[in-house]
Amino acid sequence: MADSNGSMDGRGRGGPRCIALVGPFQSGKTTLLEAILARMGAVQRQGSVSAGTSVGDGGAEARAHAMSVEANIASVDFMGDTYTFVDCPGSVEFLPEMRGVLPAIDAAVVVCEADEKKVPALQLVLRELEERKIPRFLFLNKIDSGSQSVRDTLPVLQPASRVPLLLRQIPIWKDGIAVGYIDLALERAFIYQEHAASRVVEIPPDERDQEKEARFSMLERLSDHDDRLMEELLEEVEPPRDRVFDDLAHELRDGLAVPVLIGSALHGNGMLRLMKALRHEAPGMAQTLARLGVPAGGDPLGHVMKTIHTAHAGKLSLTRVLRGGFQDGAVLTNSAGDSGRVAGLSRLMGQTAQKVPVAALGDTVALGRLDMARTGDALSAGKPAKPLPAPPLPAPVLALALHARDRKDDVKLSAALQKLTDEDPSLIVEQNTELGETILRGQGEMHLRVAVERLSSKFGVAIEAYPPQVGYRETIRKAANGVRGRHKKQSGGHGQFGDVVVDIAPLPRGEGFAFIDKVTGGAVPRQYIPSVEEGTRQYLRRGPLGFPVVDVGVTLTDGSYHTVDSSDMAFQMAARIAMSEAMPACQPVLLEPVLSVQISVPSEATAKANAIVSSRRGQILGFDARDGWDGWDVVQALIPESEMTDLIIELRSATAGVGTFCAKFDHLAELIGRQADQIVASRQAAQ
8 A cells, every 4th residue: 555655655664764964054954853853743842943942952062152063863753663863063164073973874864955155065065975875865945935946956056966966846836935845756736834744735737837847857867777767758658656766766775866855944844755755765774784885694783973971971972783782781892802891772862861771773872881982983792893984084274272271180181182082083182292282183163162162161171272383493504613512510529521512504404403423533432422412402402593403414523521520411511502602603594384285175266265375475386176076176385384373264264164275294494584583582582
């Protein structure tokens, strides 16, 4: 028997499903989740993102900034199956959250709107799904506020997808307002009702021609991979409805097309049709495992999608069960071979957790207190298993130096940073021992702002944050020969005596430091030569301008010693004295690090990117089309490190939030003039 939507009962059922809600920033993903929860009866009424009453975005930082800053999880029951939805942030700064979730999901719903400015952001999201061959629907949201027809919108959105967008529904307009839709597969019309199931009506007479044309376009696209359907279309034979749905499911699961559904999450319109499409067309667990290459037989297996540290329950590892099942107390082994015992299983609904006794195949649950588990791990009840393939995390684009406001919290800060990076692997912590700074690197201004807020609100460490110092160096332009350094001290008993003569000369850029021993006749005994080199190196850690010295050669030519008073320490001091005497006269000059930068932007923003580079004392080396990315360019440039501090902020502002870059050290360049004088004066004042 066919159900009310014309599909056969039970088709496509595959047990618990896990569906990712993804899409550009502010496309309405969290509102869609809320609408699904309300429509399926998982919550009593639909909450609001703006009012802070939604199940998703329940964290303090998400509420404060009115945006998703981490993946949110909630589940519903629909027609006998459980559907777990993972609402992923849309901002490019938080896209790594999505990357942890995607490997183990069955399908994705890409939420977007008819906004040409958001096409590059949509392309970023779709590319992630395409590369993993994840089946995906596109939900065209905010249909109630659209200013152009859906059929006109699809050509605008198509450049974001490498496979065709397949229109499944067309809106019914009345007085410029979308009041319902026609389902092209069902050939039925529905009138929206606020936060309720749509009402079935006859297709309006003035919409019939448009419906027939749109339906034929859909069937024509399906016939590209169905010869029998092609013959029926040529012979003007109406194909059976069941086979149309079979073709739709086939195209979705094989990545041949992206079905496009329409609705309004804010008003709860289109939710039931979306859920039925997921039920009948999205792959079940068996098909997902086949796509992932995970054998059905073997030890119980799970994929860690996300790590959460809570105040009361400790560490939670959100895990999708890919094989077998888990229960409380089970001993699991991660990919590295480390084991731990599960201390409780929970099903998450936003910020709340409900204990469950077991987790079956396909379930998505939080496993308690597995300290060895990391996001991306494969957890096995037997031998260690390989984790699911995942792309490398994006390179960080912004950095902050941190320290605890209260020095007694230094140890606490270290532990908090470890938990923070455990939750969010795209955050990177580095210790700059030379400058004595703890550096936190991330994906942008908001990403780091949220991280600092969490250190305070979640982990109880008040933080001072500021831009990191630049790793300036200094070198010399002029040589100095025959410079003597003598250390002599007599204070009763054995004294101290060391005497050296050195030549100092600049080296080619990038040569570093060279020490040459040319002493003859034993003027400096062999056992003290290493001490002279060590004393020289000690001085070069901070030269006359206050910075580490590079590209300098020092040659030991002569000296003298005392049979009783000479020592390693005395010759170290003598070398430092010689260096301090000679270096100021060698025309010291400041060197600044220059980075090689690759900037990726939509093509229409390339001119803006070039202007940004030029305004930051950068040198443009050229630009070319981004390989494999239609409508994108890569700008190659050299930019001083001191100009990189807020580059990503300006770049994102000029590219509707999607521009990015990667950078690496290229060379040291001389810096002179007023800017160099200010840098030197600032360093000397600090020291």
